[in-house]
Amino acid sequence: MNLTTFNQLDADAAQAAIAHCVAISNWQQALVAQRPFASLTALMQCAEQLALSWQQPELNQALAAHPRIGERAAGADKEAALSRREQGAMQQADSDVQQAMRAGNQAYEARFGRVFLIRAKGRSGEQMLAELQRRLENSPEQEVQEALGQLREITLLRLQESLQ
Template sequence: MRIGDFNALDEGEARDLVSLWAAIPRWVSAVVGGRPYPTREALEETAAAEAATWNAADLDQALAQHPRIGERATGDDASATASRREQAAMTDAASDVAQRIATGNTRYEARFGRVFLIRARGRSAEEMLAELERRLANTPESEVAEAASQLCEIALGRLRETVSADRVATG
């Protein structure tokens, strides 16, 4: 969709779409409320600036819809489809790596009280495992910041897949 099409969505459609990028209601409201955007880059700037304010409660809201790394999202909705596409590297993961990720997921959830989140797109299963193991040593505060950063990368990636870089026509 072009940026003009995004700007023209009714409020509910825009909220539904932006919620697929990151399901954080106050962020969705700020991004949708910033319309109209002259360019996708302006939309990205607003989305990134608002994401910089995410906290632990925001993460918990957003992660309620995220599957664990290594678990295939079910359903045919847009969120599940995006998750499967983003975690494509896990389909070819060696069984020992997949098992270590599953074990790490359990340890992570016990330590931090939420699912492990990482931008999976472009990363191998081995890279995700290494990051999971490294992040288990984070403090709760530093892990909130790191997980929020990863969620922002996911959200901005989804935004770029949805909205083209065209400018709004001026006339």
């Protein structure tokens, strides 16, 4: 879909068109309400500004739709397909990296009470594992901020790819 089409959709259709970017309905609604956008740059700036207000409740809401790194997302919806594609490097990593990621995911969930979130696109399995291991040393407050930063990156990448 291009920006012109997005600008012209009714509100429900526009929200549905960006729902795969992040499972935070308030963000989707707020972005749709700001239309029309004069350029993709203006849309992305607005999307980023809106995402900067996210806190732990929004993180928890979004994580409900995210599979663990290294696990294949189930389903035929657009979000599951994107997740499978974004995490392709972990699926192709050697068995030692995959096993270490499974163990790291368990340690992360035990420590922070939620799934580990990272922008997988453009990262190798080894890089994702190294980031997980590094982030296990974060305080809970630091980790919320890192996870929110990763969520923003994922969201904005998905939005940009959807509207080009």
